[in-house]
Amino acid sequence: MAEKFDVIVVGAGPSGNSAAYTLAKAGLSVLQIERGESPGSKNVQGAILYSDALERMIPDFRDDAPLERHIIEQRMWVLDDESYIGSHYRSDAFNKEPYNRYTMIRSQFDKWFSERVKAAGALVICETTVSHLLLDGERVIGVMTDRQGGEIYADAVILADGVNSLLAKKAGFHPELQPKDVALAVKEIHFMPQELIEQRFNVKGTEGVVIEMVGKITKGMMGTGFLYTNSESVTIGVGCMLSDFKKQGTTPYALLEEMKAHPAIKPLIQGGEMKEYTAHLIPEGGYNAMPPIYGEGWMIVGDAGMFVNAVHREGSNLAMTTGMHAAETLIELKNEGKAFSAANLKRYQAKLDESFVMKDMKKYKNMPDVFHSNPQFFNDYPEMLSNAARTMLTVDGVDKKSKEREIRGTFRRRRSLFGLLGDTFKLWRAFE
Amino acid sequence: MHIVVCIKQVPDSAQIRVHPVTNTIMRQGVPAIVNPYDLYALEEALRLKDQYGGRVTVLTMGPPMAEAALRKAISYGADDAVLVTDRVFAGSDTLATSYALASAISQISKDMPVDLVFTGKQTIDGDTAQVGPGVAKRLDMQLLTYVSKVRSLDTENDEIVVERRSEGGVQVLKTSTPCLITVLEGNNEMRFATMANMFRASRYPVKIWNKDEAGIEDVTKTGLKGSPTVVSKVFAPTPRAVKAEIIQCESNEPGDLSVTLLAKMFNKHPKLEKEIAKRAV
Amino acid sequence: MSEETEAKKPAAGKRKLQLDESLLGYKGVWVFVEHERGAIHPVSLELLGEGRKLADMLGVELAGVVMGQPGDTTRSFCHEAFFHGADLCYLVEDPLLTDYRNEPYTKGLTDLVNKYQPEILLLGATTLGRDLAGSVATTLKTGLTADCTELNVDLEARSLLATRPTFGGSLLCTIQTLNYRPQMATVRPRVMAMPERDATRSGRIVEDKLGMVESSIITKVLEFIPDEMQDKPQLPFADIIVSGGRGMKKPENFKLIWDLANVLGAEVGATRPVVQAGWLDLERQVGQSGKTVRPKLYIAAGISGAIQHRVGMDASDVIIAINNDPNAPIFDFAHYGIVGNAMTILPALTEAFKAHLATARKAG
Ligand SMILES: Cc1cc2nc3c(=O)[nH]c(=O)nc-3n(C[C@H](O)[C@H](O)[C@H](O)COP(=O)(O)OP(=O)(O)OC[C@H]3O[C@@H](n4cnc5c(N)ncnc54)[C@H](O)[C@@H]3O)c2cc1C
Ligand SMILES: Cc1cc2nc3c(=O)[nH]c(=O)nc-3n(C[C@H](O)[C@H](O)[C@H](O)COP(=O)(O)OP(=O)(O)OC[C@H]3O[C@@H](n4cnc5c(N)ncnc54)[C@H](O)[C@@H]3O)c2cc1C
Ligand SMILES: Nc1ncnc2c1ncn2[C@@H]1O[C@H](COP(=O)(O)O)[C@@H](O)[C@H]1O
Secondary structure, three states, X not given: OOOEEEEEEEOOOHHHHHHHHHHHHOOOOEEEEOOOOOOOOOOOOOOEEEHHHHHHHOOOHHHOOOEEEEEEEEEEEEEOOOXXXXXXXXXXXXXXXXXXXXXXXXXXXHHHHHHHHHHOOOEEEOOOOEEEEEEEOXXXXXXXXXXXXXXXXXXXXXXXXXXXOHHHHHOOXXXXXXXXXXXXXXEEEEEOOHHHHHHHHOOOOOEEEEEEEEEHHHOOOOEEEEEEEOOOEEEEEEEEEHHHHHHHOOOHHHHHHHHHHOOOOHHHHXXXXXXXXXXXXXXXXXXXXXXXXXXXXXXXXXXXXXXXXXXXXXXXXXXHHHXXXXXHHHHHXXXXXXXOOHHHHHHHHHHHHHOHHHHHHHHOOOHHHHHHHOHHHOOHHHHHHHHHHHHHHOOOOOOHHHHHHXXXXXXXXXXXXXXXXXXXXXXXXXXX | OEEEEEOOEEEOHHHOEEOOOOOOEEOOOOOEEEOHHHHHHHHHHHHHHHHHOOEEEEEEEOOHHHHHHHHHHHHHOOOEEEEEOOHHHOOOOHHHHHHHHXXXXXXXXXXXXXXXXXXXXXXXXXXXXXXXXHHHHHOOOEEEEEEEEEEEEEOOOOEEEEEXXXXXXXXEEEEEOOEEEEEOOOOOOOOOOOHHHXXXXXXXXXXXXXXXXXXXXXXXXXXXXXXXXXXXXXXXXXXXXXXXXXXXXXXXXXXXXXXXXXXXXXXXXXXXXXXXXXXXX | OOHHHHHHOOHHHHOOOOOOHHHOOOOOEEEEEOEEOOEEOHHHHHHHHHHHHHHHHHOOOEEEEEEEOOOHHHHHHHHHHHHOXXXXXXXXXXXHHOOOOHHHHHHHHHHHHHHHOOOEEEEEOOHHHHHHHHHHHHHXXXXXXXXXXXXXXXXXXXXXXXXXXXXXXXEEEEEEEOOOOOEEEEXXXXXXXXXXXXXXXXXXXXXXXXXXXXXXXXXXXXXXXXXXXXXXXOHHHOOEEEEXXXXXXXXXXXXXXXXXXXXXXXXXXXXXXXXXXXXXXXXXXXXXXXXXXXXXEXXXXXXXXXXXXXXXXXXXXXXXEXXXXXXXXXXXXXXXXXXXXXXXXXXHHHHHXXXXXXXHHHXX
């Protein structure tokens, strides 16, 4: 006989775990289904954990969560072929507990989170793929898995199945994802002894460094590179829009290889041993590309709902917050004795509108378009900037004033002064 | 018919790294899996159960987290699961492990007599293939190692016929049950669990036994005390002093390779050239 | 030896090295001489070579243990043992020992050990050796170290230092059996070098009885199905091996490997993923969970050189690696490396060998 639950959560990433945890803690019967061998085994992330979202659900998470390093320094680099120009922001304020940002390794973090989900009372089943949703007319009444006797019923299904949510697409909740709305990111973890990391990045204890990179490394494509320090490894990766990869005909792997060979980056990972290579999509279409996020008996949370702030590289915190709000919505309705109908689930959307989630999504809604139609941000500027820096810093008998003139000249030659002004304005508008 | 399958949870050794400075094993983040060889034993047991009926109990000795391995076995269709876990077992070598497992199997058989004990060929961490023979001797059971196939089982007369891989071929052996069989890999493939068994596994109350519940009579035969072998040194293999000489060839033309590689190699290893010339056709 | 490795590390220091009075009588190094179908398994001869060294270090005799059906063949194995270094042989002849079975062999060997008390007992890590060693060690309640790659003795404690890979070969550990005798170890075929055969050597034969009747032996051999000799690759004893890995991409591409192997009169080997994909037979897997090989020449194409593969082949005299990734670990221990696409290099290499051998043969 088929089993029935209050809620089925599909996926055990941060969004699914947050939803399942919150629901189970409130006493609802929850089944969580994950296709990976264990929660986190399929998940890829840089990865930075922004603690506020997690803290709201699990205030004592720092006691036993597998955190790697807390970040005390953020570097922003603009690279051209052989040099980089950048800013470093390091502050002792980041060294005051409780820390706000950590590096983590998703496979371990997700597993830890899942243990908390189980302890809260949810039933977690792994190595099982939900193949489609069971529908009664418009209403979702359960899921079908790839196992024999795979149908399972529930009053509501939360889709936390990550970017490119096939389930919602199959059920016709939203159309195919557009290549211009997703970035393809590749990432490697290189093992490196702790002592070497401390020495190389000038950190001690659990202090860590994040480097964000733009410029020639993406070959004019819209994207960024990143390098994070973990306890005994370094994460390095790069991501660009899928549509750009298609246009350029490059592979992300080749891009990462070139990036690792860059003279500014190579010494940072030298002597490391590659432990893991993974590729993953990031939904970066922003607010304008968001699918509907609720309906009759279903809700979408996390990456599946395009909840990613590409500009600030935030994803997991939005995933957790949306997961939590979705769960809270169901808990409230259940307590009020109301059905999980689309009309009632609207409350989920309202909660998100109230929170930072929708506010941020709306704030940056024009960013993707700005970048798409203005490739110079990833192309010309990095080179111009670094040329400028080189000109200024090269001591060759030319006076600084002439140098400034020369730099202005090249800037103007490459992009008219009007264009420069326009770009600044566009960027400012988009950020605003 | 009652089959006990001994399984072990092991670190996925493909993912283990050695700390280059301290030379210790870095387990952090290394997933624990069911010893792959034990899955062949489990599947073979499940097939016999499908054919002859009865019960399959999985047994492991290990830390509390080894429960996950047992749960996995339940999801595949095992009926019952026993985890033997106690501080006294820490540091067990194969002799001490076989004592603990043998005691537990005796306890299990009080519930329902055990006809067959299955183990994997070997573990991927201990890699000794000794625990199976050890358990058999301690239980005074017939021992059949490297069994590739159970040909027939006569539950009436307590007889079993198996094919055993030996050095020069396959031995067909007949013996009486109860007996212990170590199952060779590659002759079956683990089934895909049903949804019902997945639910059963996640809810199943695995039996967790301490030393007394496992029927340990003599603690000095367990753990470090009961282990005649002692690891006196752990060290990293010395890396080869010189790395490969990379052959630079202008092209991959045979002529080029002849000059760049073969001439060079045979110059250094003249015996090798003769050896090859002698046998090659 | 997983959790145990770390747990036991400090213990070695604390545990007493002084042998109990009762164990002082255990003297001598023994090698179990394994034979099936009328021939000694080469691993036993390799072990006699190694045992000779240990016996000399300890200043004791090296003995072979030969068990089998009565007859000249069985007896001739004793002489073969002498030729390979043994001073004496314990010989148990009995019709019950015609085929290998655990029960009579365990009893026979256990009885010999109890009667003549060797301090070290070595066996090959074959299916027979592992079956027997595990049973004998448990019956005697002594320590057994499996799959050793190096044997040595601590003269002060007269203790066997058995070194073996652990954690899939990432580390090595040295294991001692303190205060239990005999100290037992198994060693894989081809790990130790084959000693020179010296047909002028001879030694004493000490005969003993098995003391069992067929009716007391529960397990019966119904049939023996020998492996077709031509079918079964003899990788461990091949002088030249051409191996392919996942980098060969498709099973069809293994033709390039076979072509080269044919020119060289070589055996074909493979990595585990290749075997698991069903491209080649399990018998051809080289490595930790496959065969240990020791050829004069090993050519590895499209193989990354993972530690589990490496431990099975890095005793090869000369290793040539073909890999398109200049950073592949295989280049860390190969002797010659060619960076490039195996699919184009293999045929070129085949042609190069062909041409070279043709001229070499003409000249020689
Ligand atoms: C390279 C990279 C770097 C990033 N860096 C950061 C960062 O530094 N900070 C940050 O906050 N965010 C970062 N992100 C974004 C962040 O990882 C995601 O936003 C976040 O993981 C979304 O969580 P989720 O739970 O919605 O989806 P996921 O984490 O993708 O989880 C979805 C889960 O559902 C499972 N699943 C999918 N389909 C099915 C099915 N049919 N049946 C069963 N299970 C299914 C999957 O196996 C998976 O476990 C990064 C992303 C990438 C790719
Ligand atoms: C418990 C355990 C036991 C194991 N036992 C064994 C064992 O006995 N034997 C064994 O082999 N493995 C064993 N393994 C597996 C081992 O860890 C490795 O996974 C395996 O050896 C890798 O095989 P590979 O080199 O063929 O494949 P990969 O690691 O995938 O390497 C393929 C290589 O081919 C190269 N390549 C790709 N394309 C080309 C091309 N066109 N031309 C040239 N080169 C190319 C790549 O650069 C790469 O280096 C074991 C693992 C475990 C966990
Ligand atoms: N701790 C353990 N618990 C249960 N079974 C074990 C344990 N250790 C070994 N075994 C079994 O014995 C077999 C041989 O193990 P090993 O001697 O370590 O190679 C394994 O395949 C398992 O079936």
